[in-house]
Amino acid sequence: MSLSVALRHSFADFKLDVAFDSPLGVTALFGRSGAGKTSVINAVSGLLRPDAGRVVVGETVLFDSENGLDLPVHRRRVGYVFQDARLFPHLSVRGNLGYGARFAGGVDPVKFARVVEMLGIGALLDRRPAALSGGEKQRVAIGRALLARPRLLLLDEPLAALDDARKAEVVPFLERLRDEADLPILYVSHSVGEVARLANTVVVIEAGRVVRAGPTVEVLADPAAVPSLGLREAGALLNATVIGHHADGLSEVATSGGPLILPHVDAPPGTRLRIRIAAQDVILSIARPVGLSALNIVPVQIVSLRDGNGPGVMVQLRAGDDLLLARVTRRSATDLGLVPGLDCHAIVKTVAVSGADVMTLPANR
Amino acid sequence: MSLSVALRHSFADFKLDVAFDSPLGVTALFGRSGAGKTSVINAVSGLLRPDAGRVVVGETVLFDSENGLDLPVHRRRVGYVFQDARLFPHLSVRGNLGYGARFAGGVDPVKFARVVEMLGIGALLDRRPAALSGGEKQRVAIGRALLARPRLLLLDEPLAALDDARKAEVVPFLERLRDEADLPILYVSHSVGEVARLANTVVVIEAGRVVRAGPTVEVLADPAAVPSLGLREAGALLNATVIGHHADGLSEVATSGGPLILPHVDAPPGTRLRIRIAAQDVILSIARPVGLSALNIVPVQIVSLRDGNGPGVMVQLRAGDDLLLARVTRRSATDLGLVPGLDCHAIVKTVAVSGADVMTLPANR
Amino acid sequence: MIDALTPAEWQALNLSLRVSFWATLCSLPIGVFTAYALARWTFPGKAIVNGLVHLPLVLPPVVTGYMLLITFGPRGPIGSVLEAIGLPVAFRWSGAALAAAIMAFPLMVRAIRLSIEAVDPKLEQAAATLGASRAWVFATVTLPLVMPGILAGTILAFAKAMGEFGATITFVSNIPGQTQTLPTAIYAFLQIPGGEGAALRLVVIAVVVSMGALLVSEWVARRLAARVGS
């Protein structure tokens, strides 16, 4: 389902003026602290009434200042995971989790069990929020939003307080939600890696304005977007299809640039994937190297080079029909004589592509 | 100054039993959500009165259940950055920042300006906390703790809500504090990268118990510690000395394994450094490769190989007197015939070593 | 004091308890509603409502009783209607309860209002995003969080109702078995020579009962706090 947001709002000394459309799935909101991300989410949820604007989810208009339409918060059915957990202190964890479901036809015990299991909060069900750790609170808040059967998920840095292992469990779940329930998600994060996997659309906000917005593949593969996203987070997305699984736990996928070996991908052959390859994980080699521990050596052609403000250069590469990004030092670029049009090899370590960087795409997309 | 902690405490269904000593500087507390990190910090601050234990900072005993000694919270002078910001809602940002200083001889305007500048909260000074974004609140909380002239800093995931750019500004400040003010710091984080730079000692907690503790260099270079730290976070620390800075913005440092080229290091030649090299950023090559964009090729000898539970193998390497970690697929290990004792080459991309991975050591250590 | 109570004392105690109980119980929903309206809504005439609520506190009780008598008495505009529909309050224990309720109302409303104002609106917002309408938010989030305030308001109102005298005796007089509560009985004893001993007995009874209620309420409050706090 599509999400279309246009908002104008003024705080005492902050002006928000954003507009973006995302045709389907997950929209990632990036931006530095204080950029206005939470304000956007609040406006979509109805908690902030913007001075003007229009918010549409699928066919449903949630807010339209021109027609004086303003759906009450509780009728919007957004599952909002707040930046601060906001658990109900008088209810047990179980009561918190079940809170939203009662307004949506009751708790589905199967889903309840699945969410509880995924979030690892089974042992906490009878505790009060005051007796939870920071991360436990956040997990319960995620579960509470998920179990409310929302028609739109609003996630405001939901995983910031979680360890990587837990993150790795939650993200695939969100992915399934997006695909199976066709649930639009608006996701705020400081970590591109966390979101690249999920997002169809990336919106970058700076000081209350949209500075970049577009399909994830385009934005992430665009060297010009690097300053907004952060150097370490830059990286491109490759489309791939699972070919098969090997006995040693590795999986082989086909990309337009050739086959790649990845850590095990939990999907049957034929599944379409999207793989994020961080720019700093790519090494360029003029000759095809041998005797390397890196299993993936992809022939590429240099599309463009873009200087950063440090000693690095962002190199955009064409691998088959897809684009890759590599970050190298200016010295290497000079030493190796990298220029647009040059053919060379991109070396990608298999282990550098973690589970979090691989996302399955539904068959129908 | 040293920090020594030994605690036993029982919650309804959680038992905490930890003990660790850290001879100097920064101690990092790792552990999954709910492991007991905040509880440890609370006990050190005096907010949690443990059933039994002893907490000593430098010469000062803060708590000793055997002697019935329990220094009141306000006399402990810990600068505590809470997991939730806990700003005073009735005070402006300025009032919050200055709160602790009045009990420690007043606000030092120079330091105040420096902290405000570093945290980017200059424009917020007259606002109330209710009008701040999540990250802004957290930054004010950090500033408030720093300006209270503490004799011990307790940081509970202080940077979780911050973007990378802001983190990159705060970490060096903490580093300076540690070195110039000889301020012990107890630091909770889910991100090894964030802490490796700062920490002298790493303590890993699981379900209320210490599962590993020791000098950062040792713990991070130990393949056995990988499961506790998370695959993506594993990586070893190298000692290095700045040799010089090149015109193209790169710096050269000497390690016991040979020279390395890094992005610019802001330290004069002769400065001793510690560099974290993530295991997944290291590629192994049997032959010395040529024509690569990676500038650093270090001759190494394999010390040990350790299977993970995935398709990966953690390879411990000796580079001169230091240890390195590399993460490769089992297939590569077999294909390349990696065995302990084998000499090979470790390839490290210059850009993979970010500013956050490089820390300067004070001359006297 | 050690021997059992006399029938007359029993009667007064019984009546006081009944009057206070019903006064408190019946004014509770109205009190909660009024407190919520004053705490959360802005509406024209809010200041007047607020003023009216506080009026019984400001006026000497006799005046309140006098006004009640004129309004709710058998010949008063409301009283005659109530009389006609078979719900007379004047000179009945129900009238005593009405007087006690009105005198205690400002105390109840203030306590509850204060608690409502202390509820973090962020929690109510969270409930709304989860699909709870205003009424549901109130019932499932605000109300439980306000329980300590409601309890405080209730116990204040109960205590006030137990001690209410001036408005009661003016409005419903001092009819044994009908409107003679502990305070009016105490008054009656104090007005006759040699009645101090009997009055003292009643004072002790009133104190014991009220302190009992207070202890129970404190205990309940601690339980409530423990449920939320740990």
Place this chain on the structure above:
Amino acid sequence: MIDALTPAEWQALNLSLRVSFWATLCSLPIGVFTAYALARWTFPGKAIVNGLVHLPLVLPPVVTGYMLLITFGPRGPIGSVLEAIGLPVAFRWSGAALAAAIMAFPLMVRAIRLSIEAVDPKLEQAAATLGASRAWVFATVTLPLVMPGILAGTILAFAKAMGEFGATITFVSNIPGQTQTLPTAIYAFLQIPGGEGAALRLVVIAVVVSMGALLVSEWVARRLAARVGS
């Protein structure tokens, strides 16, 4: 009501304001302290203190007045001491203030206590880690956050003091210019046939003054809330 007040009315109004003002002001610190102790400390005899605080609410005002007379009267254990050190309260306006303060005390304490209980202890903990001793934490964190409750308690107490009658007249009698407050004047008028008109004038005066105080307090409360909330 339109023409100016008579000197006697002025005198009663003036005195009522003075009595209520001082009653409220002087009991405020004690009220805050008591509320804090009841909200945050556990100590032996807490239940008794709590009971004592509520006593004036439970007892008919006459009884409270009588107890005051016995204790603070010129021959009373405390009254004689006060008399000796030149601070007599019996039959003085200061005695009227004492009676009003004691009658209003439970209302004040409850409101403040409720607010103190609503303060998040985590903020107080944060203040402690920043070096604030208990007293400082109280002065710089608890107290400002409790301001709405203190305000509510103050206005309740003031209103109650304005309306207090029974204990006052029993304790300090009805001396024009000394202890004849608005309520006692109103009472006196209501005791004689045909006195209603004069009583009504005084009632209107009392209502106008109290509603004024109420409006001011609401305005201050909104200001306070705005300071914290936005």
Place this chain on the structure above:
Amino acid sequence: RGARKLMLMRLTNSICATLTAISFVLPASAQDITVFAAASLGGALEAVGDAWEAETGGSLTVVAAGSSAIALQVQQGAPADVVILASTDWMDTLAASGDILTDSRFDVMANALVLIGPAGAPPIALGAIPETLGDGRLAMALVDAVPAGIYGRTALENLGLWDAVAPQVVQADNVRAALAFVATGAADLGLVYATDAQAEPRVSVLASIPGDSHPPITYPAAAVTHGHIPDALAFLRFLTTQDAQAIFADSGFLAVELPR
């Protein structure tokens, strides 16, 4: 309306007088009756009630409150059959508003004012009140509002003492509270009813106030128009019996000339 009411009253009055006469002749039958009485009469009336019960088998409910409150309540339709007030003024008011049967009104008893002081103090002459008082206080009921206070003030005025003592007068809302001022030592002297002084061991009577210095202190009683008139009249008549009068005398009240 007043005229019709008055006619009705006359009519019922005479009917009831007959009924009353019969009731006294007939064997005692249950007659439940409610008396709204000035609070100071409460104790004595309870005792009268017991006698009434023994005599007739009917019960007597005594409702004790201030005279002004009773008057207002009766005007507003209180369920009273008989009122007995401590104030002729309020009874006049009730008569004027037609709420009592004027023909049934009579004074049941009387009272006297006495000057009291702390227990054991020697008697004094009235003229010596100012000196005895010194800068002490004289406790009275409200001198403009409460009957005992009004009587006392009139007496002191007629005795030429009022101006001398006025600044030292402390006024209570009722005469019992004035008594308490003296009993607790808060006031040095007090002007109270003889009935109150009699039962309080902490005070002594220092002087009697001559009955001619103030209007007679009488307690008027009457049947309430909207009450149960036959029973009311029967009870009023019972108040004039020797048994009843003896009880009042025991409590220290003075006898008055009763209607036949």
